[in-house]
Amino acid sequence: MSGEKDTFFLTTAIYYVNDLPHIGSAYEMVAADVLARWRRLNGDRVHFLTGTDEHGEKIARSAEQRGRTPSEHVDDIVPRWTDVMALLRISYDDFIRTTQPRHTARVQEFMQRLYDRGDIYLDTYRGAYCVSCEAYYGPGDLLDGDLCPVHRRPVEQREQDNYFFRLSKYAPDLLRLYDEHPEFMQPEVRRNEVRSFVEAGLQDVSISRSSFTWGVPVPWDDDHVFYVWFDALLNYVTAVGWGADDEAFARRWPADVHIVGKDIIRPHAVYWPAMLMAAGVALPQQVYAHGFVLVSGEKMGKTNATGIAPAQLVDHFGVDCYRYYFLRELSFGQDGSFSWESMEQRYTTDLANDLGNLANRVLTMVTSYCGGTVPDPAGPPGEAEDALAADWRIAVEGMAAIDRLDFKKALEDLWVLVGGVNRYVEARAPWRLHKQGAGNDLGRCLYTCVDALRTIAVLVSPVMPDAAAALWSKLGLDGAVADQCLPAAAAAGLTPVGATVERGALLFPKLDE
RNA sequence: GGCGGCGUAGCUCAGGGGUUAGAGCACUCGGCUCAUAAUCGAGUUGUCGGUGGUUCGAAUCCACCCGCCGCUACCA
Numbered sequence: 001m002s003g004e005k006d007t008f009f010l011t012t013a014i015y016y017v018n019d020l021p022h023i024g025s026a027y028e029m030v031a032a033d034v035l036a037r038w039r040r041l042n043g044d045r046v047h048f049l050t051g052t053d054e055h056g057e058k059i060a061r062s063a064e065q066r067g068r069t070p071s072e073h074v075d076d077i078v079p080r081w082t083d084v085m086a087l088l089r090i091s092y093d094d095f096i097r098t099t100q101p102r103h104t105a106r107v108q109e110f111m112q113r114l115y116d117r118g119d120i121y122l123d124t125y126r127g128a129y130c131v132s133c134e135a136y137y138g139p140g141d142l143l144d145g146d147l148c149p150v151h152r153r154p155v156e157q158r159e160q161d162n163y164f165f166r167l168s169k170y171a172p173d174l175l176r177l178y179d180e181h182p183e184f185m186q187p188e189v190r191r192n193e194v195r196s197f198v199e200a201g202l203q204d205v206s207i208s209r210s211s212f213t214w215g216v217p218v219p220w221d222d223d224h225v226f227y228v229w230f231d232a233l234l235n236y237v238t239a240v241g242w243g244a245d246d247e248a249f250a251r252r253w254p255a256d257v258h259i260v261g262k263d264i265i266r267p268h269a270v271y272w273p274a275m276l277m278a279a280g281v282a283l284p285q286q287v288y289a290h291g292f293v294l295v296s297g298e299k300m301g302k303t304n305a306t307g308i309a310p311a312q313l314v315d316h317f318g319v320d321c322y323r324y325y326f327l328r329e330l331s332f333g334q335d336g337s338f339s340w341e342s343m344e345q346r347y348t349t350d351l352a353n354d355l356g357n358l359a360n361r362v363l364t365m366v367t368s369y370c371g372g373t374v375p376d377p378a379g380p381p382g383e384a385e386d387a388l389a390a391d392w393r394i395a396v397e398g399m400a401a402i403d404r405l406d407f408k409k410a411l412e413d414l415w416v417l418v419g420g421v422n423r424y425v426e427a428r429a430p431w432r433l434h435k436q437g438a439g440n441d442l443g444r445c446l447y448t449c450v451d452a453l454r455t456i457a458v459l460v461s462p463v464m465p466d467a468a469a470a471l472w473s474k475l476g477l478d479g480a481v482a483d484q485c486l487p488a489a490a491a492a493g494l495t496p497v498g499a500t501v502e503r504g505a506l507l508f509p510k511l512d513e
Numbered sequence: 514g515g516c517g518g519c520g521u522a523g524c525u526c527a528g529g530g531g532u533u534a535g536a537g538c539a540c541u542c543g544g545c546u547c548a549u550a551a552u553c554g555a556g557u558u559g560u561c562g563g564u565g566g567u568u569c570g571a572a573u574c575c576a577c578c579c580g581c582c583g584c585u586a587c588c589a
Contacts, residue, residue: 016589058589125587167586189518193584205587228589266586312541329525342525345538352549361548368547408526412537426553431546492585510549 008044009252010035013260014051014235016174017077018059020085023326023338024261024293026310027173028407030323031261031332031407031449033090037462038402042486046207047252049239050085051096052078056228060214070214073299074099084310089319089465096239098216098231106238107231111207115220118279119166122221129158163208170274171202177273183286185269186334186405190262190289194269205271209394236337237281255284259405288405291335293326313343320464321347321508327407327463331450342397347511354418355456356508359471361425362449363503374450374499375443375478384427385448389492391420392452396490399459407463414459421452450475451495467507474507476500 012032015025029050036048052076063073078097085092096103114120177184178195185191208224209215215225236255241248245380260268268287276283295308314322325346366372398413425445433442454475461468461481472481476499 016587053589056589168565189583192517197584197586200516200585203586207587209515227587229587232589255562262583264589265584270586331526337525342538348549353551357551359548361552363548365547415537420521422552423554425547426545429547434547506549508549 003247003251005251005253006045007047007252008036009047009049009240009255010039010257010259011048011236011255012050013258013264014098014232015081016052016053016056016059017074017081018062020077021081021310023295023308023310023313026084026088026322027293027326028259028261028290029085029090030088030326031229033088033092033403034323034327034407034462035257035259035402036091036093037465037482038399041458041482041484046093047240048091048093049096049236050090050092051094051235051239052081052098053228053232053235054078054097054099055136055215055225055231057209057212059213060147060212063214071099071492083147087311087314087319088322093345094251096235098235102244103235103238104216104231106243107216107226107234109243110234110275111226111230112219114165114275114278115163117278119169120163121166122161123204125162125166126158126159127155128155130186160210162206162210163218163221163232164204165207165230165271165275166278167205167271167274168202170277171198174198174202174270174274177283184273184283185265186286186288189333190269194265197266198270202270225447229267229271230275231268233275236272237276241461254282255454257286257288257405258284259288259290262291265271265289286365288333289331290332290405293330294335294337295339303475308338316511317343317347318466318508320467321351322367324351324411324464328411329408344511347508350415351508352506352510354415354422355460356506358418358422358425358452359474359507360503362421362446362453363474363501365430365434366446366450366501367503369430369442370446370500374495374497374501375447376497377444377447377451377493379440379444381444385444387427388420388448388452391417391423392455392490392492395420395455395459396487402462410512414456417452417456417459421449421456424452425449447495447497448492450501451492454495455490457481458486458489468506470504474502474504476502 010032012028015021016250019025030483032048032050036046041045052074054070059074060070063070066073074097082095085095098104105376111120175195175198178191178198182188182191185194207227207230208218208221209227210224213225215228216231218224218226236258237249237253238244240252242253258268265287268289272287273283310322317325321343325343326338328350329338329342329346366374395414395417399410399412401407401413428441428445430442430445430449433445453471454477455470457471457475457477461484465482468481475495477495
């Protein structure tokens, strides 16, 4: 009836359209994109999903303020997100919008199933309501017992009929999930948090709203729409054909990893698996919560709207450096700091000096000593080649850290090879071999350098696709670097002898100043 | 308050019972000249938050203290 899973399926969170892209959301997209490109490079069929979350009261209100319909409003903003994704070379395979019929129809079907199974029921929600905020607050949020934290005015007790999901029923199953599949919620600190939250006892959650209409209608009750979170989470299955295309769904689901921010762990690690359990759908393999990008010690987010736009950094440093910097400088699972100075530092040290200069010095020597063609690697390997081979291995093996979302370690290890080639050049001193007329030694040395650069281009391509392609072309190689396939493509000796190299423009010219 | 985490070179961090505690950056000195004053080599700095304990031996385990942080349910 249906096929078998044969696709590496990864997702970012879907982005709330009311917000504009900032370096925090861009961080998540880039990381997911690097993982997607890395898996493709390793020969996997990959499905990379991202998109926008477009329902909810907030959006309805913003639209109203602008004198437009919610639908016009979201259509207007979505390009802001797709533009940033294009700018950052995000290679998504699908972009879902929660307002698309392919989503809304399946959300209704999914929820109807939970309702039919008795996991959704109508009850009265009572809570402290602030009229100015038009929102309910929990007891812990109130100041002095009954003051709204935003307006410092007394809240009133209100009640409304809501549909509830029987979350509490799934607590034992969730605990078993965390215990039997520790990889489900990563990193471990987050798993501990989630576990202790669930262990403390779960209440059923309200999943519908009747005070506004900008949402997916509850199919069995015209007065309600689904609360955005429960609509949004379902994008992960609606986008890959749940309820619509069983074969496509079977090939992709369950997701291999949902990459999300640490602030939205609960919906992803508690509500989401419980909903899937209730519907009898397989659970995702992993939810990975990344840390925040801090700017001067503060969270970069919607609150500091004055924050730096990704485009500003791309203008100054280029897209390759943008992607490299955040993954090399920060530990993905932890909070990390962005600063203009550290980004300049990374650009100059790692990109211009280490990698860019290496490419340039090798290409220059091939140009002036070998007439611009890749020489024959005549002669037997010596100690210098052996030392380089060790660094080569570290880079190839180290890049696999990307599978653990440890981008920092992967790049650290790749740079061992970059440094290794620089050391190799010093050790062999090809300029001396050239003067001595040691043709065989010179040929072997420069061939080895070009061949190592080819490998570096392949390995670095998921992180810096443009720079990798530029380097690939300078080396006179055929085809596209993105079409190479690991692990074979990282083996030594694959560079064709006689290819014509071209120095061209510097890969990473020094920054002005 | 409860649960959890962190505090290691000037900076960012790794390590985590066993000889003289590590990396990168920064800094100093030296080499080289193919290269984007780049690259290569050598070197300096640390009471591993504090106190006490377990141990033949602790940065690494335990207790307490100090400082910082996360979670402790329905604004996305």
